[in-house]
Amino acid sequence: MKLVCVDCSAERSWREFSMACSCGGRLEVVQDLSRVDGERLKTLFHERLAERMSVYASGVWRYKELIFPELPEEYIVTKFEGNTGLYTSEPIRRKLGIRELYFKAQSENPSGSFKDNGMTVAVSHGRSLGYNRFACASTGNTSSSLAMYAAMGECTSQVYVPNRSISMNKVLQTLAYGAQVIRFDGTYDDGIRFLEQHGAELGLYVCNSVNPFRIEGQKSIIYETAQNLNWELPDWILIPGGALSNVSALGKGLRDLKNLGMIDKVPRIALIQAEGASPFHRMMAAGKEQLTPETHPATKASALNIGNPPSWQIARRVLQLCQGVTCSVSDEEILASKRMIDQSGIGCEPASAATLAGLSKLLNDQTIGKEESALCILTGNLLKDTEILAETTDEMLHSGLAHVTDEVVSS
Ligand SMILES: Cc1ncc(COP(=O)(O)O)c(C=O)c1O
Numbered sequence: 519m520k521l522v523c524v525d526c527s528a529e530r531s532w533r534e535f536s537m538a539c540s541c542g543g544r545l546e547v548v549q550d551l552s553r554v555d556g557e558r559l560k561t562l563f564h565e566r567l568a569e570r571m572s573v574y575a576s577g578v579w580r581y582k583e584l585i586f587p588e589l590p591e592e593y594i595v596t597k598f599e600g601n602t603g604l605y606t607s608e609p610i611r612r613k614l615g616i617r618e619l620y621f622k623a624q625s626e627n628p629s630g631s632f633k634d635n636g637m638t639v640a641v642s643h644g645r646s647l648g649y650n651r652f653a654c655a656s657t658g659n660t661s662s663s664l665a666m667y668a669a670m671g672e673c674t675s676q677v678y679v680p681n682r683s684i685s686m687n688k689v690l691q692t693l694a695y696g697a698q699v700i701r702f703d704g705t706y707d708d709g710i711r712f713l714e715q716h717g718a719e720l721g722l723y724v725c726n727s728v729n730p731f732r733i734e735g736q737k738s739i740i741y742e743t744a745q746n747l748n749w750e751l752p753d754w755i756l757i758p759g760g761a762l763s764n765v766s767a768l769g770k771g772l773r774d775l776k777n778l779g780m781i782d783k784v785p786r787i788a789l790i791q792a793e794g795a796s797p798f799h800r801m802m803a804a805g806k807e808q809l810t811p812e813t814h815p816a817t818k819a820s821a822l823n824i825g826n827p828p829s830w831q832i833a834r835r836v837l838q839l840c841q842g843v844t845c846s847v848s849d850e851e852i853l854a855s856k857r858m859i860d861q862s863g864i865g866c867e868p869a870s871a872a873t874l875a876g877l878s879k880l881l882n883d884q885t886i887g888k889e890e891s892a893l894c895i896l897t898g899n900l901l902k903d904t905e906i907l908a909e910t911t912d913e914m915l916h917s918g919l920a921h922v923t924d925e926v927v928s929s
């Protein structure tokens with residue numbers, strides 16, 4: 519395993535930590551999978567489903583051979599993350615009129631979001647290098663996840679959180695796990711820039727998705743989904759886009775599975791952004807080569823308030839390789855889709871519901887055909903954005919879609 523710069527192809531060892539190449543390019547983990555036998559792995563991964571207490575009971579470390587074969591087990595900090603539900607919803611499928619529809623509920627992770635898939639790997643890698651001070655910039659999910667794993671690994675965490683347009687209960691969750699929260703005036707993009715400039719001199723191991731080990735861990739989302747579906751994935755995978763870590767990770771995972779002959783067909787990816795924070799979609803739609811950052815990203819889906827996604831070059835390459843598409847959806851469309859997902863019993867936070875809103879839009883304009891199959895990645899838990907939950911519940915109560923009745927109950 520080595521780290522390779524996506525811009526200048528310079529190589530470095532995985533035994534050192536850096537957020538970027540000296541040329542400024544993003545780093546990617548490159549593994550030597552030439553001697554790996556895909557069929558043998560399928561059997562091994564199947565056998566590991568019976569594990570209970572070992573690291574292989576984790577829905578991430580089950581796939582260790584494809585994620586971090588070199589890492590000694592003693593450094594691994596795990597909460598048996600992954601192992602999330604794959605659901606169907608007949609009412610939603612019928613309403614959209616699509617042949618087959620799945621939801622992968624990454625919201626069921628221990629800290630309530632998909633970040634755990636990547637964070638277990640980043641924190642474990644950092645510990646193996648001797649770090650005990652971890653950091654991130656965050657809109658709240660990355661920080662909750664980091665704070666949880668740092669605490670589990672008996673390390674400290676320092677998180678940089680914007681002082682507005684974020685969800686307070688995510689910050690409370692982060693604080694509860696014992697992180698030091700540093701508030702600042704600005705957005706996630708300013709926080710990342712600060713850590714890129716000062717993380718190393720402060721002796722911090724940075725756990726944002728610019729850290730290539732986060733991406734290695736997040737690949738497991740696609741491995742687990744493929745295993746759930748007996749190694750046959752749907753035609754389309756819909757992913758909400760903010761910093762663009764998931765599209766980078768899932769794309770890399772798909773490439774691994776295809777190269778190893780573990781899947782026959784690579785699904786197409788549809789990356790969905792919130793209208794008020796959609797610099798990547800705007801670049802793709804305009805056929806431009808360079809991303810123009812959005813200086814004031816604004817969406818009610820707080821996790822998507824990102825104007826300058828650090829992984830946009832990697833994301834663009836992924837979409838080119840899998841004939842991907844992008845689209846953007848309004849906050850109203852996101853919240854209407856969230857209601858459908860919540861009322862199906864699955865539930866999610868607003869950012870995740872962008873996937874279903876995007877699916878609906880792409881079915882309407884016939885980018886996705888009704889005879890095809892699709893999978894929406896639900897990234898965060900229903901209890902995450904409580905401000906929006908309170909607002910939408912109020913609206914439902916007023917329009918008679920939710921009911922609270924006061925009664926005197928006497929014995
Ligand atoms: C719940 C949730 N969904 C979606 C996203 C966006 O994912 P990505 O940054 O991988 O594009 C985030 C944060 O980035 C998130 O916290």
Ligand SMILES: N[C@@H](CCOP(=O)(O)O)C(=O)O
Binds near residue numbers: 656726763821822
């Ligand atoms: N929504 C994210 C922002 C992106 O963070 P990263 O982990 O991809 O760097 C959050 O929860 O902070």
